[in-house]
Amino acid sequence: MPELPDVEVFRKYMDATSLNQKIEEVEVKAERILQNISPGELTAGLKGNRFESTKRYGKYLFAHLDNRSWLIMHFGMTGFLEYFKELNQAPSHVRLLITFTNGYHLAYDCQRKLGQLDLVNSVKNFVKQRGLGPDVLDPNFDFNSFKQTLSRSRAMIKSALMDQERMAGIGNIYADEILFQAGVHPKLKINQLPEKRLKEIYHQMKNILKEAIDYQADPSKMPDFWLLPKRDPGAQCPACGGEIEKIKVSGRSAYLCPNCQIK
DNA sequence: ACATTGACCTGAGAGC
DNA sequence: TGCTCTCAGGTCAATG
Numbered sequence: 001m002p003e004l005p006d007v008e009v010f011r012k013y014m015d016a017t018s019l020n021q022k023i024e025e026v027e028v029k030a031e032r033i034l035q036n037i038s039p040g041e042l043t044a045g046l047k048g049n050r051f052e053s054t055k056r057y058g059k060y061l062f063a064h065l066d067n068r069s070w071l072i073m074h075f076g077m078t079g080f081l082e083y084f085k086e087l088n089q090a091p092s093h094v095r096l097l098i099t100f101t102n103g104y105h106l107a108y109d110c111q112r113k114l115g116q117l118d119l120v121n122s123v124k125n126f127v128k129q130r131g132l133g134p135d136v137l138d139p140n141f142d143f144n145s146f147k148q149t150l151s152r153s154r155a156m157i158k159s160a161l162m163d164q165e166r167m168a169g170i171g172n173i174y175a176d177e178i179l180f181q182a183g184v185h186p187k188l189k190i191n192q193l194p195e196k197r198l199k200e201i202y203h204q205m206k207n208i209l210k211e212a213i214d215y216q217a218d219p220s221k222m223p224d225f226w227l228l229p230k231r232d233p234g235a236q237c238p239a240c241g242g243e244i245e246k247i248k249v250s251g252r253s254a255y256l257c258p259n260c261q262i263k
Numbered sequence: 264a265c266a267t268t269g270a271c272c273t274g275a276g277a278g279c
Numbered sequence: 280t281g282c283t284c285t286c287a288g289g290t291c292a293a294t295g
Contacts (some may be wrong), residue, residue: 032271032272049266076272077272092274110273111272111273111275112273113271114271153265156265156266159266169268220277244268249266250266251267251268251269
């Protein structure tokens with residue numbers, strides 16, 4: 001679930017629900033989610049404070065507190081946020097439960113516990129220390145920067161798109177969508193791609209991610225010509241009607257149309 | 264440099 | 280119904 005578009009949707013959700021309310025209670029239900037902080041420290045850092053604003057960088061969500069520190073959220077494979085009133089409405093795998101003084105709760109749910117939570121003082125330092133590349137939707141990340149970060153690389157294009165140190169935000173399924181729309185086979189090496197193809201990938205990358213946000217990152221709202229809602233071997237290619245194929249690329253499942261995405 | 268594999272975790276869904 | 284198996288949208292480390 002949580003690639004750049006999903007995280008952007010979570011960010012907006014948090015803005016719409018959880019800002020400017022005093023945090024009354026904090027419950028850490030899975031210590032393993034915490035990065036460099038103890039449950040006590042996290043609780044102390046949140047309690048009595050309010051979230052004032054949010055920020056997203058790649059697949060990370062940051063919530064600014066009025067004590068000037070930032071709650072960092074990464075969602076792993078299965079994370080999401082849920083705001084609700086009654087505890088019996090809580091989702092199934094709550095790992096952090098925040099209760100506001102208005103009686104509502106904000107839950108960070110993460111079934112597989114592969115997400116991460118932390119508290120830091122500076123987003124800039126965090127991004128730097130993590131070695132994250134530019135956020136893919138940053139307007140400053142233009143075609144030249146894109147080309148630059150790929151230059152002289154012999155990596156497979158799909159791996160490069162997903163490499164958070166090159167550029168931050170793209171994960172397995174949006175990489176597949178981008179390459180499908182660009183008509184590029186995921187295993188092609190970067191140095192096998194002429195500039196024209198790279199331009200097409202760049203263009204699709206920006207558009208697909210923006211549009212996915214408009215669709216609330218919900219596959220059921222995405223257009224018929226997208227591959228994403230049809231990730232299923234044997235499904236029909238929305239472009240040519242051929243059979244969608246599933247292969248492994250850098251250890252992950254890649255879905256593609258062997259007819260439309262030539263090697 | 265880059266690909267691959269397995270580990271980290273838990274549970275949904277498929278197949279029997 | 281219940282059991283077993285496979286797989287999952289991420290990242291990290293070890294290995295070739």
